[in-house]
Amino acid sequence: MIGKLAWFSTSLLVLTWQPAWGQGKDFKDDMAERTRACTACHGDQGKAGPDGYYPRLAGKPAGYLFNQLKNFQEGKRHYNLMTRLVDPLSDAYLLEIAQHFASLKLPYPAPALPSARVSAQVLKRGKQLALEGDAAKDVPACTACHGTKLTGVQAHVPGLLGLPLDYLNAQLGAWQTHQRKARQPDCMKEVVARLQSEDLVAVATWLSTQNMPTDTAPASKVSSPLKASWLCGSAPELSKVQP
Amino acid sequence: MMFPQHFWRNVAWLWLTATVLLVIAVVIDNHRDLWEVQPRPQTTNTTLATQISQGQTLLQIGNCLACHTERGQPMGAGGRPFETPFGRVYSNNITPDMAQGLGTWQADDFWRALHYGKSKDGRLLTPVFPYKHTTLISRGDSDAMFAALKTLPAETTQNPIPKVSESLDWPFNSGVAIAIWRSLFFSPGTYKPQVTQSNEWNRGAYLAQGLGHCAACHSPRNAWGASGEVNDFSGGLMPLVNWYAPSLLSAQETGLAQQSISEIALLLKSGRNATAVASGPMAEVVKHSTQNWPEADLLAVASYLKEQAQTNSASAIVNKPSITKSSGNFLSLGAKIYEQHCEQCHQAKGQGVVNAYPALAQNRAILLSDPTNLVQAVLYGGYPAATAHNPRPFGMPPFVLTLEDREIAAVLTHLRSQWGNQASEVTPLQVNRIRALQGK
Numbered sequence: 141m142i143g144k145l146a147w148f149s150t151s152l153l154v155l156t157w158q159p160a161w162g163q164g165k166d167f168k169d170d171m172a173e174r175t176r177a178c179t180a181c182h183g184d185q186g187k188a189g190p191d192g193y194y195p196r197l198a199g200k201p202a203g204y205l206f207n208q209l210k211n212f213q214e215g216k217r218h219y220n221l222m223t224r225l226v227d228p229l230s231d232a233y234l235l236e237i238a239q240h241f242a243s244l245k246l247p248y249p250a251p252a253l254p255s256a257r258v259s260a261q262v263l264k265r266g267k268q269l270a271l272e273g274d275a276a277k278d279v280p281a282c283t284a285c286h287g288t289k290l291t292g293v294q295a296h297v298p299g300l301l302g303l304p305l306d307y308l309n310a311q312l313g314a315w316q317t318h319q320r321k322a323r324q325p326d327c328m329k330e331v332v333a334r335l336q337s338e339d340l341v342a343v344a345t346w347l348s349t350q351n352m353p354t355d356t357a358p359a360s361k362v363s364s365p366l367k368a369s370w371l372c373g374s375a376p377e378l379s380k381v382q383p
Numbered sequence: 384m385m386f387p388q389h390f391w392r393n394v395a396w397l398w399l400t401a402t403v404l405l406v407i408a409v410v411i412d413n414h415r416d417l418w419e420v421q422p423r424p425q426t427t428n429t430t431l432a433t434q435i436s437q438g439q440t441l442l443q444i445g446n447c448l449a450c451h452t453e454r455g456q457p458m459g460a461g462g463r464p465f466e467t468p469f470g471r472v473y474s475n476n477i478t479p480d481m482a483q484g485l486g487t488w489q490a491d492d493f494w495r496a497l498h499y500g501k502s503k504d505g506r507l508l509t510p511v512f513p514y515k516h517t518t519l520i521s522r523g524d525s526d527a528m529f530a531a532l533k534t535l536p537a538e539t540t541q542n543p544i545p546k547v548s549e550s551l552d553w554p555f556n557s558g559v560a561i562a563i564w565r566s567l568f569f570s571p572g573t574y575k576p577q578v579t580q581s582n583e584w585n586r587g588a589y590l591a592q593g594l595g596h597c598a599a600c601h602s603p604r605n606a607w608g609a610s611g612e613v614n615d616f617s618g619g620l621m622p623l624v625n626w627y628a629p630s631l632l633s634a635q636e637t638g639l640a641q642q643s644i645s646e647i648a649l650l651l652k653s654g655r656n657a658t659a660v661a662s663g664p665m666a667e668v669v670k671h672s673t674q675n676w677p678e679a680d681l682l683a684v685a686s687y688l689k690e691q692a693q694t695n696s697a698s699a700i701v702n703k704p705s706i707t708k709s710s711g712n713f714l715s716l717g718a719k720i721y722e723q724h725c726e727q728c729h730q731a732k733g734q735g736v737v738n739a740y741p742a743l744a745q746n747r748a749i750l751l752s753d754p755t756n757l758v759q760a761v762l763y764g765g766y767p768a769a770t771a772h773n774p775r776p777f778g779m780p781p782f783v784l785t786l787e788d789r790e791i792a793a794v795l796t797h798l799r800s801q802w803g804n805q806a807s808e809v810t811p812l813q814v815n816r817i818r819a820l821q822g823k
Contacts, residue, residue, distance in 0.1 A: 226766075
């Protein structure tokens with residue numbers, strides 16, 4: 141009897157779930173539905189693509205994501221598929237898309253183990269650059285802008301942890317060859333220009349092997365404003381004296 | 384057979400005379416602005432501010448700044464590359480910059496550019512600039528557009544814009560080649576209102592044939608790259624860009640004759656209506672141009688195009704779909720791909736979702752005999768233009784990295800033969816050709 145009832149109620153459920161003509165099965169009028177074109181490559185809810193080249197979007201600062209969408213539109217970043225997708229969209233909608241992904245909180249995957257071929261020396265150099273910088277070359281530490289925990293800073297600076305090595309290498313390489321740019325004055329371009337390719341690989345390798353801290357949220361502000369000589373067009377708040 | 388020597392001498396003279404006459408004709412044809420009486424700048428009692436605001440609207444109707452702005456560069460500073468079968472052409476700087484833009488130009492010079500396709504320095508402009516259409520623009524409108532351009536900030540691109548002589552292939556990069564082309568395919572003209580038609584019809588025709596330059600894409604181009612007449616809306620494949628601009632006359636392709644004027648205007652205003660979505664280059668046109676047109680102009684163009692479709696539908700080519708029997712394997716592959724990648728949005732019976740995902744059943748865009756646009760849509764996905772009427776559009780992911788040519792061909796063939804759809808098979812070769820041409 142109970143089995144029959146269960147069967148009956150299930151079939152009722154199925155009947156009531158029958159989509160109306162043109163309304164769409166499983167269709168929800170929300171941002172997740174609107175950003176299917178994004179999540180097809182960047183993973184469900186923007187948790188990152190499977191192959192290491194489509195970075196995570198979820199939980200990154202909204203201002204950073206918006207700047208990147210505009211950079212593709214304005215030719216400061218180059219990837220044909222992205223450019224074609226964002227071209228017809230308005231600033232207001234791009235901001236809404238950025239805010240949507242920024243608001244998603246998802247667990248991070250475990251970081252990659254350093255490959256056996258990576259020497260301890262490389263990891264040491266990477267760690268040094270990330271946490272202390274290189275005073276001789278006047279290169280600040282990654283943590284100076286990207287947050288003491290390297291999880292990014294609101295509203296425009298991305299976190300550097302939880303990203304695949306391939307993606308980090310590709311991006312630093314793109315900064316080096318001016319394929320990737322940010323708004324002038326372009327502080328990241330300046331940082332990359334002062335480093336050798338080996339340094340870039342070292343810091344990318346170290347970053348890709350680090351565990352996420354328990355609190356993965358971007359910091360609300362930088363711990364101390366940047367030295368006067370450093371200005372970032374895409375994140376002007378980094379240089380201002382924080383209130 | 385032997386001819387006496389004086390016969391050959393006569394032939395040579397005749398040939399030489401004909402050539403010289405032809406050269407003179409080409410030269411005269413290309414420089415008629417030097418003796419033709421030009422219309423004087425119109426002295427109206429409108430203020431400069433009104434003239435500038437009219438000019439800004441006209442610039443938007445012509446979508447001038449979209450072509451004269453390169454990605455990430457200052458507005459109007461030119462430098463946007465246009466690939467043609469004859470090489471590349473970069474748009475010019477139309478800001479008031481003194482060295483590279485129109486800083487030293489007068490209203491007369493601007494009129495000469497629009498009406499004769501000639502630069503201030505007498506250089507013949509390449510027909511990538513659609514002067515076949517802009518020649519119809521009235522002197523009053525030309526002056527208003529020029530006044531509006533004068534208010535842009537004077538800017539230049541970061542890198543100098545390559546000259547036509549450097550960027551076009553030999554021998555098309557020479558003034559002589561451009562002069563001959565112009566003699567063959569271009570003559571300056573003015574729009575002559577049809578007295579039998581209403582003012583609205585004439586306004587629509589003036590805009591569609593002139594400033595709006597619809598036929599620059601919506602007409603077939605010949606082997607020399609020339610588009611059809613200004614009122615030829617029979618559809619055309621845009622070379623190298625590789626999108627098919629559908630016929631505005633055919634019931635099968637855009638079906639304007641069957642739609643209400645307000646539906647046609649709605650597509651231009653919002654980027655979509657009940658039966659169509661503007662995609663590819665037309666989405667760009669909607670975003671930068673038509674969504675901002677004055678309502679009256681949208682309705683005028685819509686009613687003119689509808690009337691053209693009604694009166695010319697008989698002459699529009701009706702493509703009888705040649706249905707080839709695809710192999711069972713190919714069809715079942717198509718059905719499988721559809722279920723995996725398409726059904727979630729476009730639904731099991733291809734009925735789509737109202738206001739989100741277009742129906743594929745009985746969709747004119749699906750049934751086009753030329754499958755180019757479909758292949759583009761599947762390879763690269765895309766969003767419709769975000770407009771005031773459709774501010775948060777739904778989008779389609781690119782499949783260029785996930786599906787092979789054969790899979791794309793199979794799924795397109797599948798949806799062209801389901802739910803009452805009847806259109807020809809799409810072959811992997813067709814997909815491959817478009818994928819290869821898009822490059823990167």
